[in-house]
Amino acid sequence: MAGAMLDRWLAAGLDPARVAVVDPAATPRDGVALHASLADWAAAGGTADWVMLGMKPQQLGEVASDLAPLATDGVHLLSILAGVSLADLAERFPQARAQVRILPNLAVRIGAGVSAVARLGDADGDAVAALLAPLGQTVELADDAAMDLVTAFTGSGPAFVFRLIEAYAAAGERLGLSPDEALRLAAATFGGATALLADSGEKPGALAAKVASKGGMTQVGLDILDTDGQLVALMTNVLRAARDRGRELADIARGQG
Numbered sequence: 001m002a003g004a005m006l007d008r009w010l011a012a013g014l015d016p017a018r019v020a021v022v023d024p025a026a027t028p029r030d031g032v033a034l035h036a037s038l039a040d041w042a043a044a045g046g047t048a049d050w051v052m053l054g055m056k057p058q059q060l061g062e063v064a065s066d067l068a069p070l071a072t073d074g075v076h077l078l079s080i081l082a083g084v085s086l087a088d089l090a091e092r093f094p095q096a097r098a099q100v101r102i103l104p105n106l107a108v109r110i111g112a113g114v115s116a117v118a119r120l121g122d123a124d125g126d127a128v129a130a131l132l133a134p135l136g137q138t139v140e141l142a143d144d145a146a147m148d149l150v151t152a153f154t155g156s157g158p159a160f161v162f163r164l165i166e167a168y169a170a171a172g173e174r175l176g177l178s179p180d181e182a183l184r185l186a187a188a189t190f191g192g193a194t195a196l197l198a199d200s201g202e203k204p205g206a207l208a209a210k211v212a213s214k215g216g217m218t219q220v221g222l223d224i225l226d227t228d229g230q231l232v233a234l235m236t237n238v239l240r241a242a243r244d245r246g247r248e249l250a251d252i253a254r255g256q257g
């Protein structure tokens with residue numbers, strides 16, 4: 001995820017000489033300094049005003065103990081770690097100027113992502129907004145407590161949408177389309193529908209009603225989707241499970257180091 005953000009920032013004009021990546025397994029990028037560990041970065045004289053955590057939440061303990069002494073007064077400490085709250089970050093990095101929790105999604109790679117943001121401390125809000133602007137839309141959350149649900153909703157969201165597209169394509173295959181036709185047509189249908197939704201400003205229900213001719217084909221399909229609210233119940237279960245896993249990850253991260 002952090003690599004997708006970096007690729008977008010570089011494509012949007014960020015000077016690679018201003019970036020250092022600390023990751024034992026990162027893909028090298030032209031002009032970007034790469035260090036296998038924080039010790040290597042420190043030995044190379046590394047300093048930073050902005051530090052972003054991009055490893056798994058389960059690795060917070062091993063990283064925080066080495067990083068906290070380097071994240072002092074002037075440093076904005078950014079985190080994309082699912083589940084890890086602002087309070088957790090403040091506890092791990094108490095001397096940082098600000099703790100900023102960002103939950104992006106994979107579409108940032110093409111500047112079409114959604115990043116939810118919550119912050120603590122003396123954060124430079126304009127600078128945070130400017131940093132995130134090339135990634136797509138940004139939503140500021142006043143309450144960090146909403147972040148786990150939003151992480152499931154927009155962070156995990158693309159994966160859920162990809163599954164829906166796969167299911168649509170698989171159904172098309174079952175009913176006679178070739179695999180290639182089914183996937184191409186499914187992707188074009190989802191892409192076109194979401195673009196129309198964004199462009200028209202209309203509600204999805206109103207657009208669905210425009211597609212469904214009275215007494216025609218679409219309505220019989222919609223009637224199946226709408227039966228007993230089963231689709232909403234399914235999506236609620238999906239999002240609840242993902243949200244609750246975020247809380248578990250936070251507990252795991254909290255129990256470390």
Ligand SMILES: NC(=O)C1=CN([C@@H]2O[C@H](COP(=O)(O)OP(=O)(O)OC[C@H]3O[C@@H](n4cnc5c(N)ncnc54)[C@H](O)[C@@H]3O)[C@@H](O)[C@H]2O)C=CC1
Binds near residue numbers: 156
């Ligand atoms: N994948 C996604 O769509 C999203 C991911 N996130 C968050 O982004 C974070 C990373 O997730 P992914 O990119 O999916 O995982 P990933 O496994 O692709 O990337 C994690 C990276 O951390 C590196 N790493 C491991 N230990 C390290 C250490 N001690 N020091 C420095 N780097 C270390 C790994 O080499 C790897 O490159 C997670 O905290 C996740 O919650 C947040 C929103 C969306």
Ligand SMILES: O=C(O)[C@@H]1CCC=N1
Binds near residue numbers: 082151152155156
């Ligand atoms: O699956 C995960 O835990 C992360 C958080 C949101 C998307 N990927």
